[in-house]
Amino acid sequence: MKKSITLFFLVAIISIVSSQSSLDRQKATVQKDTLKKSKIAVEQQENKLDSLVISLGKFKIYKKEAHASYYADKFNGRRTTSGRxxxxxxxxxxxxxxxxGTKVKVTNEKNGKSVIVEITDRxxxxxxxxxxxxxxxxxxxxxxKSSGGILVTIAVLSN
Known part of the structure; x- marks a missing residue:
């Protein structure tokens, strides 16, 4: 009887210690993950707030059916006319x-997608x-994505 009680307590203690160490490992893993996620979430939230403030502004249409293209990769890292x-x-x-520094909303006329960009160059x-x-x-x-130009509507953020 004493051997079975001792064995029971020994098994109970081993199971408690092993479950405790696995819980500690899980907590450590969760804490590491939540730190990474919260850092990313804060950055995304800041970006959303920035774009939310801009998108709440009023945009005045500057030009419809304007032809837009994009910079070649060779210009990456070079100075713009504004100095940036x-x-x-x-x-x-x-x-x-x-x-x-002018904020401009550029909308693709075919699919309705838009972005808000800042004018930094001539x-x-x-x-x-x-x-x-x-x-x-x-x-x-x-x-x-393989096209080099699209027709857009340009709208300027008015204060």
């Missing part, structure tokens, strides 16, 4: 006349084109 370093992964654009220097978008902005609204 160009990054093809940001939401920026080049326009011939709009002031630097161009395009081709008469038929109205605006040059960064590659990321262009690919976000393009329905045919």
């Amino acid at each position: 370093k160009f990054d093809n992964n940001k939401y920026t654009a080049a326009h011939k006349k709009l002031p630097f 161009g395009p220097f081709v008469k038929s084109r109205e605006i040059d978008l960064s590659k990321r902005a262009f690919m976000d609204i393009a329905s045919n």
